[in-house]
Amino acid sequence: MEEKAFQDYYADDVSHCYGCGRLNDEGLHIKSFWDGEGSVARFTPKPCHMAAPGFVYGGVIASLIDCHGTGTAAAAAYRFENRGMDTEPKLRFVTASLKVDYLLPTPLGVELEARGKVKNIGSRKVSVEIDVMAAGKVCARGEVVAVRMPGAMKMSQKE
């Protein structure tokens, strides 16, 4: 049986994210997993996702960092509460701030590997550091400060 990604545990009403929502047919479907103490998301940009021919667009790298960051934050918050991602209440984080340093032009046409490490954790706020690698080199380094999704963003809590 295939391992479920962090994003596969999101509640249906908050699974439409363009970056990582399983219910967004046109989205990027970024998927994150634990890998030892850290987390990993592997993503291959489409040919159109270029900055210039041969290189990945920075906005797509930012999107990968963003969704891998919020996904890692959710997974880490379950761990912090010492319970599985299949338990209630469901946790969902959004990005309060995002920082990306673009270290090298990122080659297009290969799989990118985003590796996340939790830096700070509370039940409502999690900071995650993320390295994005391509062809064995760290091309970008990011940090996401993720916070619990406000109720106003959840369909289930709309009036």
Add this chain to the structure above:
Amino acid sequence: MEEKAFQDYYADDVSHCYGCGRLNDEGLHIKSFWDGEGSVARFTPKPCHMAAPGFVYGGVIASLIDCHGTGTAAAAAYRFENRGMDTEPKLRFVTASLKVDYLLPTPLGVELEARGKVKNIGSRKVSVEIDVMAAGKVCARGEVVAVRMPGAMKMSQKE
């Protein structure tokens, strides 16, 4: 005659950016203009560009800030060199670092307005601060540090 956007002055071989390249058929086609002392880009995300139903995906906001930042950097660098954007040599900037603070959930379905202000400028490095507004409220605030595009990213300079 319609005013040309900053991105319309980019050389053909560096006009394929997914965010703002006029030669990327599948891209977002973000376009930036001067507006008084600052710069402005207006962009309406597609329905699929959601974080959750009714709200804009943070990665798309980051992309808007990214391309409006590099576009403003290029336009400001021409001004710094006291020459028009239709003169040679052509200038093209890429993002060295990107920071976005998401202040409010950004409503989907309305036009976003990104307003840029040059904070620091040299001939090779420009910092731009950008506010992203929706329905009259600042929903995100970003900063882009842009640097001249490395020759290795230009098709015309590839061996």
